[in-house]
Amino acid sequence: MKTFSYLFIGTIFGIVMYKSEAASWFRIYEMFQFQSFHMYGIIASALVLGVVGIQLIKRKNIKSFYGEPITFSPKDRGFSRYMYGGIIFGLGWALAGSCPGPIYTLIGAGYVSIIVVLFGALLGTFLYGVFRKKLPH
Amino acid sequence: MEWIYEPWPWYVSGPLIAGIMFLLIFVGRQFGMSSNLRTMCTIAGADKKADFFAFDWKAQRWNLVVVVGAALGGFLGSHYLTNTTAVAINPDTIATLNNLGFQSAGETYLPEELFGMEALTNIKSLVLLLLGGLLIGFGARYAGGCTSGHAISGLSNLQLPSLIAVIGFFIGGLFMIHILFPFIF
Numbered sequence: 001m002k003t004f005s006y007l008f009i010g011t012i013f014g015i016v017m018y019k020s021e022a023a024s025w026f027r028i029y030e031m032f033q034f035q036s037f038h039m040y041g042i043i044a045s046a047l048v049l050g051v052v053g054i055q056l057i058k059r060k061n062i063k064s065f066y067g068e069p070i071t072f073s074p075k076d077r078g079f080s081r082y083m084y085g086g087i088i089f090g091l092g093w094a095l096a097g098s099c100p101g102p103i104y105t106l107i108g109a110g111y112v113s114i115i116v117v118l119f120g121a122l123l124g125t126f127l128y129g130v131f132r133k134k135l136p137h
Numbered sequence: 138m139e140w141i142y143e144p145w146p147w148y149v150s151g152p153l154i155a156g157i158m159f160l161l162i163f164v165g166r167q168f169g170m171s172s173n174l175r176t177m178c179t180i181a182g183a184d185k186k187a188d189f190f191a192f193d194w195k196a197q198r199w200n201l202v203v204v205v206g207a208a209l210g211g212f213l214g215s216h217y218l219t220n221t222t223a224v225a226i227n228p229d230t231i232a233t234l235n236n237l238g239f240q241s242a243g244e245t246y247l248p249e250e251l252f253g254m255e256a257l258t259n260i261k262s263l264v265l266l267l268l269g270g271l272l273i274g275f276g277a278r279y280a281g282g283c284t285s286g287h288a289i290s291g292l293s294n295l296q297l298p299s300l301i302a303v304i305g306f307f308i309g310g311l312f313m314i315h316i317l318f319p320f321i322f
Contacts, residue, residue: 002199012210018219042151053155053293064164085276086276089309092269093272093273100274104170113253116257116263119270121174121270122178124174124274
């Protein structure tokens with residue numbers, strides 16, 4: 001049952017990524033050219049609802065579907081890893097026109113070449129794991 | 138129901154993404170897609186090469202199911218919920234892309250020049266796709282999250298580290314498109 005709920009949520013996510021065109025290389029390019037409100041509207045409207053909803057969960061102590069308390073783990077403090085890592089991610093996001101979620105959506109949509117991007121992303125993750133201790137965090 | 142087959146506007150898509158994040162929160166999980174890459178590395182045996190990958194990947198199986206769903210959603214969205222694959226981007230953007238050599242701008246979902254079947258036999262586009270993926274994977278793990286983990290989940294929880302990461306995403310993205318693209322394409 002839980003597995004089915006994850007599959008259901010993932011499927012909705014995939015449909016939204018495809019239908020919103022957030023999985024389109026062209027929309028990412030257009031966003032970085034500041035020539036459309038589309039991507040900014042998606043992120044901003046998700047954020048407004050996200051901020052309000054999470055505040056409500058925290059203040060009203062709303063429980064999960066299974067009656068368990070909901071906890072939010074704060075991100076570790078720091079600057080270097082977020083700024084350097086963020087810049088590296090942004091370079092890839094703009095070049096491949098896809099972030100990690102839409103990679104799977106595009107594979108499902110039948111774009112064979114995106115598998116090259118997935119392979120690169122796995123390789124990049126592996127390289128981070130290998131060189132992690134040598135990097136400023 | 139005709140609207141379903143049209144591209145979904147931002148004021149439908151954004152709230153739905155927030156809804157997906159809340160569904161995951163209410164089943165006791167969190168919204169973050171890039172951590173799956175680490176899980177897949179561990180399954181492939183990367184824990185023998187670096188202790189970063191030595192973790193109980195089975196605790197992350199739920200997120201791999203979300204990944205399967207994300208692919209299934211892409212299949213359903215593209216095969217049953219869409220009439221046209223053309224993405225109606227700004228005509229100015231199309232003109233800029235045409236100048237860069239992307240003739241498929243405004244006509245396809247992904248640029249044929251990078252993602253088409255012919256591009257798979259082209260060394261340059263293969264290298265660019267691989268490099269793009271590499272930067273995505275390395276950067277996401279270095280920053281501890283991607284668009285879903287930082288820009289949506291982290292910022293929704295008012296996390297300063299996520300704001301720094303998102304500023305980084307945009308510095309990198311703007312540098313790639315405005316400074317590097319003219320040299321690459």
